Amino acid sequence: MDLWTLSGLFVTSFLAATVLPMSSEAVLAGVALSTTTDKLLLLTVATFANTLGSVLNWTIGRWGARFHDRLWFPVKPPTYEKAADRFRRWGTWSLLLSWVPIVGDPLTLIAGAAGVRFLPFVALVAIGKAARYAVVLALFQ
Numbered sequence: 030m031d032l033w034t035l036s037g038l039f040v041t042s043f044l045a046a047t048v049l050p051m052s053s054e055a056v057l058a059g060v061a062l063s064t065t066t067d068k069l070l071l072l073t074v075a076t077f078a079n080t081l082g083s084v085l086n087w088t089i090g091r092w093g094a095r096f097h098d099r100l101w102f103p104v105k106p107p108t109y110e111k112a113a114d115r116f117r118r119w120g121t122w123s124l125l126l127s128w129v130p131i132v133g134d135p136l137t138l139i140a141g142a143a144g145v146r147f148l149p150f151v152a153l154v155a156i157g158k159a160a161r162y163a164v165v166l167a168l169f170q
Contacts (some may be wrong), residue, residue: 034060034064034066035066035070035074037056037060038053038060038071038074038075038078039074039075039077039078040055041053041056041078041080042056042057042075042076042078042082043078043079043081043082043084044075044077045079045082045133046078046079046080046081046082046083046085046086046133046137046158047082047085047086047134048086048134048135049140049159052078052130053075053078054161054162054165055076057071057162057165057166057169058165058168058169061165061166061169062169062170068166068170071166072159072162072163072166075158075162076155076158076159076162079128079158079162080154080155080158081149083127083134083137083154083158084150084151084154085135086134086138086141087137087140087141087145087147087150088136088141089141090138090139090140090141090142090143091141091142091144092141093142094141094142094143097109097142109142112115112135112139113142113143114141115140116136116139117143121140121149121150121153122153123136123143124136124137124140124145124149124150124154124157124164125153125156126157127153127154127156127157127158128158128160128161137150139146153162
């Protein structure tokens with residue numbers, strides 16, 4: 030496996046965890062099918078990068094929460110409060126679902142805004158994302 034392929038997997042997995050509309054599963058499947066690289070290495074790179082992207086979301090949520098009532102804030106106060114209420118209702122364990130399309134990225138943002146501690150955040154997000162990538166790799170061996 031060349032460094033360019035692993036770098037591409039890393040960048041795609043990282044960006045897919047942000048609010049950008051990207052899918053890293055297709056890239057991981059393609060790499061898995063086109064190479065003999067150890068699947069554990071692919072799982073590790075994709076999981077680490079995707080979790081790191083979620084850490085960026087958590088950081089933005091943590092930092093940006095103080096501005097949620099400003100006119101320029103991209104989410105209106107009622108929508109923000111509704112999301113925060115939902116997160117409080119479902120709790121920190123909901124971060125195991127941070128891999129789910131559409132809801133996962135905002136979930137990691139609101140976790141930062143809600144003040145979820147960093148280490149539990151990283152652990153739960155990494156477990157969820159690793160499980161998802163393990164399924165992808167199992168399907169595309």
